[in-house]
Amino acid sequence: MAENVLCSRQLADRPTHVRTISKPHSGESTLRNGTMQYSSKSEEFWSGVRQELPLIVGVAPFGLVYGVLGIASGLTELQTILLSSILFAGASQVVFVQLLANGVPSLIVGTSVSVVNLRHSLYSASVASYLRRLPTRWRVLLAYLLTDEAYAVSINRFQNGDPSPNQHYHLLGTGITLWASWQVSTVIGVYFGTTIPDSWSLGFVIPLTFIALVTPLLKGKPELIACLSAAFVSVIAQELPWKMWIILGALTGIILGYASSIYLKGGGTN
Amino acid sequence: MVVCGLFTFATRYSMISEVAPNELPRRMEHSLRFVPIAVLTAILVPEIMIAESGNLSFYGNYRIVAAGIAVLVALTTRSVIATICFGMVSLWLLEWAY
Structure with a gap:
């Protein structure tokens, strides 16, 4: 147990x-007989x-x-x-x-x-x-x-x-x-x-x-930037119909997170 | 109802179907690492910050405080159940106390 x-x-x-x-x-x-199980x-x-x-x-x-x-x-x-x-x-x-x-x-x-x-x-x-x-x-x-x-x-x-x-x-x-x-x-x-x-x-x-x-996913600066920018956009875009702030905030977070991981090379996700 | 169901399914299936390109560009592959963070945040933050009236609410919004406590619990315990329990209990206590 x-x-x-x-x-x-x-x-x-x-x-x-x-x-x-x-x-x-x-x-x-782990390795067993030299092969991965x-x-x-x-x-x-x-x-x-x-x-x-x-x-x-x-x-x-x-x-x-x-x-x-x-x-x-x-x-x-x-x-x-x-x-x-x-x-x-x-x-x-x-x-x-x-x-x-x-x-x-x-x-x-x-x-x-x-x-x-x-x-x-x-x-x-x-x-x-x-x-x-x-x-x-x-x-x-x-x-x-x-x-x-x-x-x-x-x-x-x-x-x-x-x-x-x-x-x-x-x-x-x-x-x-x-x-x-x-x-x-x-x-x-x-x-x-x-x-x-x-x-x-x-x-x-x-x-x-x-x-x-x-x-637990917020391991580095790019992740934090993705999170904060998604939060910001989803809140300021509240006036949009059909809960569009979700997709808009998400895309902003993904783009800025990715951009910052390129910019901060090494401090990124990998 | 059924149409909505089909469309939702189509959205979920879209990228793993045969029509999707077999190899995504590396850049796109890499940017997808931010999908869980960005999407979940964009759903959760308005749930906490926006009052039922549709306006931003800070003053007297106990959900923000309870969410803050939940973040701390999530950081220290990394347990889903503990985060939910502490968050709910703090919200109840705050509402009861004020």
Whole structure:
């Protein structure tokens, strides 16, 4: 069981110990007969699941909040629950039901949701080099499971772990864990959510989750510049419709982060 | 609803599909390292700083204080659960105390 204790700490330890992801099976991944042994499929999958578990603390309350909003917007229980499987994107589902509740035309609802989710193309580009060799059915499945929280955990494993040919099982593990907890918490929100008082401020768990994910990534000046500039732009661009400040702030952060890493050669990410 | 779902999927699939170029330029590859930081920050900071009215709010905004505590906890413990728990509890205490 000592192994499990290690694993639950992995997410936490990751930035300082580059190879933490393979820690529980470091015995296997060291040199043996002169050849590199990579982590197996199930090791990858379960390490993904375990690393995703802490994030449920943040995702479950958000699912509850969404369940409540869905019913309040006039969707039926079934529609609210189905939207969680079809869209499977927390923030945009909230946007969807809020616009719907305000009688906004469906074309605008669709456009808004799409703009809110544009950031996923950045995630997609970011994992692309790790997944491109997989067969289509794998890429379709993983694309469906690619969310903020699963991406944030798995991209760390991709970038810092060993280059195992089974590493896509890690994203499968994080994705499925998140998917299941999102569906369950939506259902609970739909049927029992109205009993949760507003004063609990459960919505606050989302920014807190993101703080927990971003903070350990701020290892150098370029990262800090990316973070601060993204924060600044996303706040001053609040007047824009469709939550466009997300993509605008993100692009600013990426560009300035990259530019500064070139400028500050050596003090950068590598 | 289904259209939204399909579009969201298409966005996520876009870059790992066959149509995408096989080799990204090195520069782009390198700049993608900043994706998690930039995107998550752009979502989280407005959540904390912007009041429901849509305006920036500093005075009496306990979320900023609670978020500050959460950052410190995240830096020291590097644990997701601890960060969420400390952040929520500080928000509740602040709201209760004032």
